[in-house]
Amino acid sequence: MNDSAGRPAGGPAARPTLEEVAALAGVGRGTASRVINGSPRVSEKARTAVERAVAELGYVPNRAARALATSRTDAIALVVPEAETRLFSEPYFADIISGVSAELSRTQLQLLLVLVRDQREHERLSAYLRADRVDGVLLVAVHQDDPLPVMLEDLGIPAVLAGRRGEHEPLSYVAADNAGGARMAVRHLLRRGCRRIATVTGPLDMEGAQARLAGYRAALAESEAGTLPELVAVADFTESGGRAAMAELLEREPGVDAVFCASDVLAAGALQALRAAGRRVPQDVAVVGFDDSIVARHTDPPLTTVRQPTQEMGRAMVRQLLEQIAEPGRARRQLVMATELVVRDSA
Amino acid sequence: MNDSAGRPAGGPAARPTLEEVAALAGVGRGTASRVINGSPRVSEKARTAVERAVAELGYVPNRAARALATSRTDAIALVVPEAETRLFSEPYFADIISGVSAELSRTQLQLLLVLVRDQREHERLSAYLRADRVDGVLLVAVHQDDPLPVMLEDLGIPAVLAGRRGEHEPLSYVAADNAGGARMAVRHLLRRGCRRIATVTGPLDMEGAQARLAGYRAALAESEAGTLPELVAVADFTESGGRAAMAELLEREPGVDAVFCASDVLAAGALQALRAAGRRVPQDVAVVGFDDSIVARHTDPPLTTVRQPTQEMGRAMVRQLLEQIAEPGRARRQLVMATELVVRDSA
DNA sequence: AGGCAGCGTGGGAGCGCTCCCGAGGCGGTA
């Protein structure tokens, strides 16, 4: 024996099989299998014998064989549409993954990462799913017209979305309270005395962006009998989009004294436009972002922003998915998690 | 269930098997298998018949069965040590993943994401690998004393590192030219006329941090017969680390007129310390970062920094891994990729 | 005409596991 697994020298490291474990333990294959899968219907004697044999041989079950026999794969996929690959550079995504992975590590499940960037990859994914390659799917960054959720529904594969497509999302999801967070942000601006409050929205085919806009509107409406004007500029979630939207807003409404941006990156762009226009932040125009992403701490001035419990969202998604996998017929579950205002210097 | 694959209503969408495909095509299982796996030893007639049957039934091979029969899994793992989970929020990581995924999508391989955050998870990974759960491993953010690469070597599993542990890395790797990038950065500072150039390093148990320090030293040494003083402060790769290191540097060497930071996050911290000390950037002190991460564009002023071809590195890693998987005996390959200076306002 | 490659083909064996059924062993009751 000259390797750490204690296998005999020479041969190409053949993994021991259940059969060999059973033989060494002096029991049958069935009993060995029961022990390994934690069935209660095993005598104490048999259990310890098998456990000893497992330890001695360094036995690890062959997943492919198990998957073939059970037609479960013990794997779930985290699917990321390509358009959102930039997501990766957001703590949002890092935290989702971190939460997912943490929750998953308590189980035997594996995490498959699937990026879908074009039609070809979409079909590839579709084939995966049809072939029962995974027990469930986690889907992030859902657009309203995304074909992926529809496909998941059709296939009847357990699935949980991060975010939702609309208020009546048929699939399970975990979402942040986007409307509430936005309202909180705008209330903060109102409290500071701002009265000409604009918003730069994200792409409105995403429910999250819509909800943030709705929250903005709700805050305005509940203040001073809704007499404050709505100042809305639509952008995508990019920095240049934020810059352009803010520039347009300044032109359209020079008296603007605050802006709620639907993301930090958007806010970073808005800050650039404000600086270019010679406005001081927060003295002339107060700015609030959303996400509490890494850029929020590094802009000048650092951004006041809305934080979502992202890591916890990742964990919750996994928990929901496991429930669905364990109990396929069960009702879909929806979970909306509270957000939190992080006050820095920009508002 | 009336679904788009055109299966009969009622039953729980049973996937067709090779056997059924063969039957429908009027050939044997062997022939059907050959067609599906693109073997050339098949008549044209049989090939088209099988292809028609596959299309008609919507056949997708069962991977578990294939894996069991071939003892290959058609999956590779991307392993991320937990300490580096913050990596996720770097474009570095996003680009690595993006490159990996792009290259992988040309194959049948799946990408497993494995976060290793503690001893328990380390053992779990170890069990995975021993159980032959993956055909190969991609490992990022390697520390010098990391047990993972050692384990991979012992197990003889095909593996490629992002970065290396030292100059004589026995495993295959793809790395950026860290030393070259650093030298380039410092040369840039010299060209600007800086003469008291400091550096804030990363943790020196990472070869990348060492190499950047070496590049800094090389640039100083090759200039003016090496008469310029070395001003080194060691930090970890965090913002607060950069702030502390810079503060210390200012105290130790008040005349410092430039600082090369081993990462952008470090540089962001350094900027804070400089601002706190009343130094203007770049007029009083020029600053250069490394990575061209997302923070680099958002600091005040935006950072001059060194970019690495990260996405291409991800692709290259996959290519090397595939070679190793296809040809297990082959010599390890090492690839060092050029870096590029991105000049913004901080230097 | 006979023999012999060479090719395409069919199907048996087997990958390692779980599921399940029937066989015992045991204690308790009549």
Add this chain to the structure above:
DNA sequence: TACCGCCTCGGGAGCGCTCCCACGCTGCCT
């Protein structure tokens, strides 16, 4: 003592695929 029920246990069957061997056919050489 005879019988019954409950548990534990062993091992056959089978999951869907690939690998490989043996078979028959064609076409060419002797």
